[in-house]
Amino acid sequence: MIPKTAEYALRAVVILARAPGRPLSADALAESTQVPRRYAHKVLQALVRAGLVGSHSGPGGGYTLLRSPEDVSILDVVSAIEPIPRIRRCPLGLKGHTSLCPLHRQLDDAAAQTEKAFAQVTLAQLLNQSHSVPPLCEVK
Amino acid sequence: MIPKTAEYALRAVVILARAPGRPLSADALAESTQVPRRYAHKVLQALVRAGLVGSHSGPGGGYTLLRSPEDVSILDVVSAIEPIPRIRRCPLGLKGHTSLCPLHRQLDDAAAQTEKAFAQVTLAQLLNQSHSVPPLCEVK
């Protein structure tokens, strides 16, 4: 559904949101998110480029969430990694009306729907639902 | 969003639905759906295995839609190629509650949403919307 990389990014950001202020190293994040060590680096770098998280070298350094959890939606994170592909023109390249044909309209509507669903959920909301199950299933 | 192969399958099935009774060859379908010739064949074979379309060799043969357009949903076609991946257990493999954590609950909800959207639209509906734009954008 969404690329693995986006999943990984979401996990990382959730973990970061739970450790406000305190920087977490890529290796630490890789462990708690169960993402392959070196791949975690890559994912985090993408998040840095997108301006969602900040990085700092040296002892005591690591990654931190730059924006407040209320201001970060699932869509923000997913889009930072890879935007949800929308269908704007006819993929067949057929010239025609400005609007999509029924098939591609449906496909794009589905994309729009998930985009909207992702835009409506913030990190803060994910954390606040902890009364049921904590953010990343870490229940013994 | 959905794999390219699924897109191709949808195009093929739409074209087939517009040519009731009359079999269409893989090459003909490849052309009108703008799918690479050889690859179209592979996609069609998958649809045959799924029982959605039937095939017939020899001159005048080709592929035909087996079920009536009212009985085939977008989901049927997509699932024949590759089912929409649902999240049933915690992907981290962490043992815990029976329910998903908030993050994965959201992700799976989105999947469920598109699954539902795809299940509600039939081929017949796509064809009937032709008053606006014909099924595959073929407007000059």
Add this chain to the structure above:
DNA sequence: CGCAGGAGGACAAAGATACTCCTGAAATCT
């Protein structure tokens, strides 16, 4: 200064997906 903990970038291997080619088999027509 020098060291250790950290990020960052350049490859390369493994896997999945998309695509091609080649050869065989079935059905139809003459």
Add this chain to the structure above:
DNA sequence: AGATTTCAGGAGTATCTTTGTCCTCCTGCG
């Protein structure tokens, strides 16, 4: 039967994503 049309299936290629390895550079601390 033989030729032609069209499906069936497997092997091979290309490309992308995911993952792994190595080396460099930055930064805080003693």
